[in-house]
Amino acid sequence: MTASPALAFITADEVTELVDPGTARELLRQTLLDGFDPAGDPARSHLHNAAGELLLMPSALNDWVGVKLAGVAPENPRLGLPRIQAVYVLFDGATLSPRLMIDGAALTSLRxxxxxxxxxxxxxxxxxxxxxxxxxxxxxxxxxxxxxxxxxxxxxxxxxxxxxxxxxxxxxxxxxxxxxxxxxxxxxxxxxxxxxxxxxxxxxxxxxxxxxxxxxxxxxxxxxxxxxxxxxxxxxxxxxxxxxxxxxxxxxxxxxxxxxxxxxxxxxxxxxxxxxxxxxxxxxxxxxxxxxxxxxxxxxxxxxxxxxxxxxx
Missing domain, CATH: 3.40.50.720 (NAD(P)-binding Rossmann-like Domain)
Structure with a gap:
């Protein structure tokens, strides 16, 4: 059995180096111009616990599938932690093989x-x-x-x-x-x-x-x-x-x-x-x-x- 390659992790700094705000804007605009219908996106899922909530946000688009998992903890700033922390997992759409993990907070701050x-x-x-x-x-x-x-x-x-x-x-x-x-x-x-x-x-x-x-x-x-x-x-x-x-x-x-x-x-x-x-x-x-x-x-x-x-x- 062939082992899956280790997933690369794209850090917050790498996110901003690879895609700037203007490029991100054009990626989103072109997705809509290409005919994508946001109404087909799955609804955001919420899992609540004592600290706050975990959000799960999956989607499929062209050759890709992905999901963001984001923790929203309102009291975190008092602990010296961000209110929102997240990770994004990107999959190949043809095989559903995981391809990348991305700093989800940086991705959110960009998109x-x-x-x-x-x-x-x-x-x-x-x-x-x-x-x-x-x-x-x-x-x-x-x-x-x-x-x-x-x-x-x-x-x-x-x-x-x-x-x-x-x-x-x-x-x-x-x-x-x-x-x-x-x-x-x-x-x-x-x-x-x-x-x-x-x-x-x-x-x-x-x-x-x-x-x-x-x-x-x-x-x-x-x-x-x-x-x-x-x-x-x-x-x-x-x-x-x-x-x-x-x-x-x-x-x-x-x-x-x-x-x-x-x-x-x-x-x-x-x-x-x-x-x-x-x-x-x-x-x-x-x-x-x-x-x-x-x-x-x-x-x-x-x-x-x-x-x-x-x-x-």
Whole structure:
């Protein structure tokens, strides 16, 4: 019996070396242009324990199959550990032989902002000037990197509950050559782009202040009982979701607004509609993209990593 070769492990540093934010964005965009239907993705599975929950996210795409296993432990930061830790296992689609293991946290930090950037490329002003980010963790930083790659002229403000969190995020961005300053929710009316990347269960700003034509990217929650955006904003906006079934299961911003009679779920377009030109951005109202993260996004970027890793061997 032939022994299986040892699996290579792609570290966080290697993830960023092999696929940059612009490439990740194009991998996701091309997957949708090629006709992939996110509605066929399996639902995320949740296994709860005393520390938090383990998420299992499998998908199949072209020549690849993969699964992400992510642990979400809210008390971990008090122990000096990340709130989210993960590993990704990539399989050959033809044989289901495991091919690579990838740092799942780094993969998530790359693919989530890249997905938002796919939406922002269609929903934002063609040349936006101001980006306001709520949150100071890895996703907040990752979104600044992805969006300033797409829109180099952006000025960046960071808003978070803790001043030390804002300072840390600004320091990380400075090390990457990106200038950012501390901001406040008072800047919402001035913003062309707004990102919410928080762990909040309640709206983080007053949605009535978002200007018509602005783009809001909400990615901080994947629970039907938690939201970052209020029903006022959801009700007056063009709202785009990753997939309607996923939004019904996991997106509190959508579910709660619908429950309050401010949003009709049956009319919500998805990201594929946007990328393939079946809908376009609104200029007479705000534009909202609500994402909770889907397994196909991990797989599309993981496959890109694998193809580049093999080519470098």
């Amino acid at each position: 989530t902002p890249a997905t938002s950037a796919v939406a922002a490329a269609e929903l934002a002003d063609p040349d936006p000037a101001k980006l306001l980010v709520f949150g100071s963790g890895p996703q907040a930083v990752g979104h600044v990197v992805a969006l300033t790659t797409l829109f180099p002229r952006l000025s960046v403000s960071i808003v978070a509950r803790r001043a030390e969190g804002v300072a840390a995020a600004i320091g990380k961005l400075d090390a990457l050559g990106i200038e950012a300053t501390a901001g406040s929710a008072d800047e919402v009316p001035e913003a062309d782009l707004i990102v919410t990347a928080t762990s909040s269960s309640e709206p983080v700003f007053d949605g009535s202040g978002v200007r018509d034509g602005a783009c809001v990217l909400a990615i901080g929650s994947h629970s039907p009982a938690r939201r970052e955006l209020d029903s006022t904003l959801m009700g007056r906006s063009l709202v785009v979701v990753e997939d309607l079934g996923t939004a019904r299961r996991e997106c509190g911003d959508v579910v709660i607004a619908a429950g309050e009679g401010r949003l009709s779920l049956g009319t919500l377009p998805n990201l594929s509609d946007l990328v393939c030109g079946r809908i376009s951005r609104a200029t007479d109202r705000p534009n909202v993209f609500k994402g909770s993260g889907m397994a196909w996004q991990d797989l599309a970027v993981a496959a890109g990593i694998a193809e580049r890793y093999t080519g470098n061997d």
